[in-house]
Amino acid sequence: MKKIEYLKIAIQNKLYIHKSWIYKAFSITKPKEQQSEAYGDLIIEPWGYSAVGPNGKEKIDDAVANEPLFKFKDKVKIDSSWATNLKEPIETTIGNLLFNHIAILSTFGDKFPYVTGKVEVSKLEDFIATKLQDTPEDESKRSNQYFYVDEYTKFIDALQYLSMFSQLTTWAATPKGIVAPTGIKEFKTQLIKKYEGKLNDPVELAKFEDELKAFDDEFLKDDPANGTFLAGKTKNVARKKMFLNVGTGLRFDNKMEVNPILSSLDEGWPTDPEHFKDAMNDLRAGSFSRGAETVKGGVSAKYLLRSANNFKIEDKDCGTYLGIRRKFKPGEEQHLTGRHVVKGNKSILVENNTIASNYLNQEIVVRSPMYCKLPGDSICRICAGERLFKYPNGLGIPLTEISSILLIASLKVMHGTVLSTAKMNLKEAFT
Ligand SMILES: [Zn+2]
Known part of the structure; x- marks a missing residue:
């Protein structure tokens, strides 16, 4: 055999x-x-x-x-006798084949097309969301056109099952992922000369660090660690400090001038008193933020909940022509869906993302609770928008999203921050 x-x-x-x-x-x-x-x-x-x-x-x-x-990456040539959701013969990996059997065929059956390549659950969920319906009470009403909630629940269970095999499937280390890029010492010496006298300026320091990162990217580009377990903060903060340079780190003051640590942790702790102090403050500042700054998130949540306690959204139109004037960019359609756009003396409901896309890249006036004319602690349905109207007495719930941003931001500081620059179009930002 x-x-x-x-x-x-x-x-x-x-x-x-x-x-x-x-x-x-x-x-x-x-x-x-x-x-x-x-x-x-x-x-x-x-x-x-x-x-x-x-x-x-x-x-x-x-x-x-x-x-x-x-091995999960072994290639196999298969046809629909291997997986019934396959339309034509393909070459796939054994990993993909198993994923289809465990997570797709046993839950949605062959109405879900064969999933191939890198599997991203969020993308699959986006696809499922477009066709998701309540579980029909009558079994005979099931259609191949839709996915049902009970199937989706099974899908989640299947993903849970798959997570048990993480020890077999996950890259834990790679030869390049655990060492400094070859030649970094020489490259950095050159770079320090190039930036001599400029590195106290955060903008110049960001450029300097970008060059170091580009050098590291080149070294890592064909390594499987890159983009998998070396991505986001692990790469930009942890790996950078470990092998490139420690940089400015976190501090308890906020001066514009910086005195960066140019060595990496791999080269050892800095021994001069000034930089040693900075390295220690960097360690302490993260913990301090997580412990003490998170309070701000909690306090603002309480303020917001109390201020919204008595607010009600009423099923009325206050009739104002005022609203927030702004431009929506492609990709922001969902922020417009369910809101009302003022056109002349009418307010038009933006029913879905497709309709929203007609309003992109132009200045429009969107009805907003800020301008509602209803007296007292009430906001009208049209100013609030359809999404908020779903919670006529629960305005506090969406409001706590604001405080959770504060909370998450202080929790994240624990992992360090990335020094980077961004270009901003003032005209766009303030319209
Ligand atoms: Zn109103």
Whole structure:
């Protein structure tokens, strides 16, 4: 028997629903003393693997001893006899094939097209959201055109199951991911000369650090760590401090002039008193923010909740022609959907993102609670917009989104900050 023949038997018999089978087939495991020899079973042998197929126990000819039988990245050519949601034969990875069986076929069935390449759950959810409907009470009302809530719940359970295999599938370290880029010392010496006398200016320092990061990016570009476990703050803060330079770090004052630490942690703690103090403050400031600054989030939540306590949204139109004047850019459609746009002496509801896209890149007036004319503690439905109107007495709920931004910002400081510059179009920002 060949590996691919056994894989098909395993898939047809849904062996992937057993955690033990996945561990046995995708890693090197020690065999139990007594190995089961039921149909489909995989048997670990001193010289490789055998499996029980239609002709009884057979050697898997192309299996290698002391190597996992399969790897998730192994390529296989498959057709719809392997996965019923496949329209035409393709080359895919075993990882993709298993994902489709575990998360897609067992939940949505073949109405969900075969998922291939890098799987991103948020993208799948975006697709599901467009067709998601309540679970029908009558089973016969199920249609292939829609996804139902009970199927989605099963999908979430399946993803939970998949998370159990993180030890088998996740890159934990790569040869380049755990070392400094080759030649960084020489490159940095040159760079320090180039920026001599300028590095007390945060803008120049940001440029200097960008050059260091570009050098590191070049080193990492073909490494699987790049963009997976080395991304975002892990790369821009942790890896940067470890191998490139510590930089300015966090402080308890806010001066415009900086005195950066140009060495990396890999090169050792700075020993001059000034920089040693900065390094210590950097360590303490993160914890301080997390402990003491988060209070601001809590306090503002209480203020906002109290101020909104008595507010009500009424199903009326106060009739104002005033609102917030602004330009919406592509990608911001969802902020406009459900709001009312003032046109002449009328207010028009923006029903969905498609309609919203007609209003992009032009100055428009959007009705806003800021301009509502209803007396007392009331806001009209038209000024509030359809989304807020769903919570006529619960204005506090959306308001706490403001305080949660403050809270998250102080929690994030714990992980350090990135010094970077951005271009801003003043004309756009203030219209
Ligand atoms: Zn109003």
